[in-house]
Amino acid sequence: MNVSFVIARFACSLSLVGVLSVALPLSAVPVESGIDAVTVYPDAAWVSRVMDVEVSPGLQTVEMERLSSAIQDASLQAEVLESPGVSLIRDIRFEREMDRPEPQEVKGLRNQIRELQQQMQVLDEDAGLMKRQMSYAEEMAQSFSSGFGTRDNRVPTMEEARATWTYLEETANAAQDGMRAIEEKRRVLKEQMVELEKTLNERLDADRQLQGKATLTLESDTKGLARLRVRYLVSRAWWKPLYEVRAYPEKAEVEIAYLAEIQQVTGEDWKDVELTLSTSRSVRSGDVPELQPIRLNKLEPVVYAQRAMKATLSRNYEAMEDSAMVAQSAPMAPEATVEQGFSSFEIKAPHRVSIHSVGESTRTPLQRRTAKADLWTEVVASITQDAYLRASLIQNLDMPIIPGRGLLFVDDKLVGQTTLARVLPGEEIKLSLGVDEAVMVTRKDGRSKESQSGLIDKTTTQMRQYNTTIKNARGFAHRILFKDQFPISENEKIVVRRLAPSDKDVVIDANTGIFEINRVFTAGQEASYETRFEVTYPRDWDIPLSF
Numbered sequence: 001m002n003v004s005f006v007i008a009r010f011a012c013s014l015s016l017v018g019v020l021s022v023a024l025p026l027s028a029v030p031v032e033s034g035i036d037a038v039t040v041y042p043d044a045a046w047v048s049r050v051m052d053v054e055v056s057p058g059l060q061t062v063e064m065e066r067l068s069s070a071i072q073d074a075s076l077q078a079e080v081l082e083s084p085g086v087s088l089i090r091d092i093r094f095e096r097e098m099d100r101p102e103p104q105e106v107k108g109l110r111n112q113i114r115e116l117q118q119q120m121q122v123l124d125e126d127a128g129l130m131k132r133q134m135s136y137a138e139e140m141a142q143s144f145s146s147g148f149g150t151r152d153n154r155v156p157t158m159e160e161a162r163a164t165w166t167y168l169e170e171t172a173n174a175a176q177d178g179m180r181a182i183e184e185k186r187r188v189l190k191e192q193m194v195e196l197e198k199t200l201n202e203r204l205d206a207d208r209q210l211q212g213k214a215t216l217t218l219e220s221d222t223k224g225l226a227r228l229r230v231r232y233l234v235s236r237a238w239w240k241p242l243y244e245v246r247a248y249p250e251k252a253e254v255e256i257a258y259l260a261e262i263q264q265v266t267g268e269d270w271k272d273v274e275l276t277l278s279t280s281r282s283v284r285s286g287d288v289p290e291l292q293p294i295r296l297n298k299l300e301p302v303v304y305a306q307r308a309m310k311a312t313l314s315r316n317y318e319a320m321e322d323s324a325m326v327a328q329s330a331p332m333a334p335e336a337t338v339e340q341g342f343s344s345f346e347i348k349a350p351h352r353v354s355i356h357s358v359g360e361s362t363r364t365p366l367q368r369r370t371a372k373a374d375l376w377t378e379v380v381a382s383i384t385q386d387a388y389l390r391a392s393l394i395q396n397l398d399m400p401i402i403p404g405r406g407l408l409f410v411d412d413k414l415v416g417q418t419t420l421a422r423v424l425p426g427e428e429i430k431l432s433l434g435v436d437e438a439v440m441v442t443r444k445d446g447r448s449k450e451s452q453s454g455l456i457d458k459t460t461t462q463m464r465q466y467n468t469t470i471k472n473a474r475g476f477a478h479r480i481l482f483k484d485q486f487p488i489s490e491n492e493k494i495v496v497r498r499l500a501p502s503d504k505d506v507v508i509d510a511n512t513g514i515f516e517i518n519r520v521f522t523a524g525q526e527a528s529y530e531t532r533f534e535v536t537y538p539r540d541w542d543i544p545l546s547f
Helices: 003-023 103-146 159-208 306-329
Strands: 028-030 035-041 045-055 056-067 077-082 087-096 210-222 224-236 236-250 254-265 270-278 344-349 353-356 360-372 374-380 387-394 404-410 412-420 430-436 439-453 459-472 480-487 497-499 515-520 526-538
Touching: 035 236, 035 254, 035 374, 045 210, 077 404, 087 224, 103 159, 236 412, 236 430, 254 270, 254 497, 353 360, 360 387, 374 439, 387 439, 404 430, 412 430, 459 480, 459 515, 480 526, 515 526
Parallel strands: 028 056, 035 270, 236 404, 374 480
Antiparallel strands: 035 045, 045 224, 056 210, 077 224, 087 210, 236 254, 254 360, 270 344, 270 353, 374 387, 387 430, 404 412, 439 459, 459 526, 480 515, 497 526
């Protein structure tokens, strides 16, 4: 054989191998990773995963399987934290495995359910046998007694009759006992099957939520253990603030506990992670808005042909339908708890937390502060005979209070709920702490008189009197603010005379007629207040008499 021909064939083979090695994709190696940190937004979560990979010189591909299906593809990032040499991430891809085989755990659950179904089938067969035995015993009893005592049949002896009835009774009792035992076993098996089917559905749902897969191509100069971090933004996660407000009137203190109510159904459990909460919105646009020209021109009447008008209306209607379908299919996020335009901030949880992917929220305490407060009770007896506890204090948390729901406690007893508004650290915060059961209020109608006067300018005078009694049932001094009002005349022919309390005793708002009596009640003290006035107006006038 020609030596040059052999060398040429060998060279061609080498070049072909080189082409194939470049064209064929690298075989991917599955790697285990764990979530170490999560930043939760009001509408999403920024997840950080860490993994250790054995690297070799050259290119290699690693895969991270069973990631959340709710990952936003474009958000996927990767970086090298530690490496024995120079390691680079050449590319990273994300896909959803829609047709992957079922996990072994799901297959095992299906097998258990099939075994229970087979056991139920055996019980059904045993129950059928028991029913046939009972029918046989009933037929024997009827056959035995149908011709008893006639000339055509031999009369059995007493011993034979007793033995026959004993057999029939034992057969019937055994069949009934067997049926009861079968029903009990069937009940137990049914409970087990219901529990297994529930677990299977949960596993299938979790598996559908974990169809994401990330593929990373690495390039390394040396061999060793490299540590990588992968980050991504995932939807179906959110948080909102929750507050506990505890008032202690005797100590003149208010404690505010700041909690985070977190929920996530991403499919991934966050186990022992470093948690950060952010008030920013992950989907908020970062682009600066641009002004567009405002062009003015004379409006000219536009006449459309009937056919063109119908076509336009049809297109508009179809567009409305399409937008409605998009709105219905888009996942709904919970209502945001952060006001637009409010500067965002981040809160780092004081300890590592675990938040499972379930439909229930997890509450994480963030901070708790106690401050001296001014506490008082407000009484508006003309509207309600309930008294309301109020408090004023300086917000001394290290973070702003953002709008959210709050639970109210007075002396560690739950008294109601409220909604807190935005308050920055160092600002005054005023709280309504619900009905104050320690202040008793009664309001009674006093004298009510109508009189008429005048020969030419005939007038009617209405007199009203109300008596309000307030008692401080606490064992210590407490400030009580009593509010009431006089009617306000908006016509010169309607005259209002304020009789009690007099202008010198209280300060009256001339625009509203509202006055206040603010005083400190000693322990157990009771006081009464009179509100009395007259309204004079033309006799032939109709005015509201609800005062």
